[in-house]
Amino acid sequence: MSIAQSMLRELEIQAPITRRFLERLAEDKLMWKPHEKSMTAGQLAYHLASVPGGVIRLVQNNPAQAPDFSRIGAFPQPASREEILRTFEESIATVRDVLMRLDDRAMNETWRLMADERQAVAQPRAEFLRDVMLSHWYQHRGQFSVYLRMLGAAVPASWGPSADEPPLFVQNAQAAQAG
């Protein structure tokens, strides 16, 4: 299996789980935030939705130019849950399209990210994708789980059970039995 195939396989398992998290955000809570310094629930959800597609687009160029990370307020505020979910689907579709064009040679090549004239990142493309498209994405989904909890929503199971749901392999077995 190529590096791209193995990443895509992981993403295809995780994407429906992330979608479940996004679907549980109540439409009237998009502006809610747990702390004055935090992103709003809408900003965090939109970030979760756009990360995979944004990161895979970013690594197409080498070197690439870094987006402006200077202000947290720069994260877009979505107007509706529908906008978040649409962005999410486009984002995942972009990964499906672009990722499979990266062979192992491209994955192992040193990829550079420039912040203005300064080199901010120089590492194998596969490593950057692992860290920023996936690990960083999981970190934010973890954060979002605390938001959902504080908002009184049922938290989806992900890596294990949540206080509301059994682990996914149990859910899948139950669904297979019922089906």
Added chain:
Amino acid sequence: MTIVEFILNEFRDEAPATRRVLERIPGDKLSWKPHPKSRSLGELAMHVANLHGLAENIVKSDEFTAMAGSPAVPKTVEEIRAAFEKNVRAGEEALRNLSEQAAMENWKLVYQGKELFRKTRVAALRTNLLNHLYHHRGQLSVYLRLLDVPVPVVYGPTADENPFV
């Protein structure tokens, strides 16, 4: 880079960020939780520290028996940090000695005498250890924020620290 080297590098390279998060845990807030259904700060931080112990277990054993009952409740932050440092050292050592062949062999999770799942060691390291860890470390960052503790950099800037400017 082999798959095992990739995992070892990631395990080693992620440890400083986790250490930064654990170092900010306020010792007098271990029983605090953001919601009645949530893990307490101490339980969550201890879970993050203990998760690192899975590396050695996955490498050296064929199966892991999950225990029923309540999560580990630490009494002090020192206990959390000591568990983390010990598990990181043991995990690195174990991963350095993991052969590519053993990495592709199965490891299984057992609960109350029943096998819950089996997967290759490398898949278990990826999913049950690393990805799972990032999830809980993300949760911890929100806990720190809610407790008015400056949130350290993990992957990118926080509202308190920005490595890019």
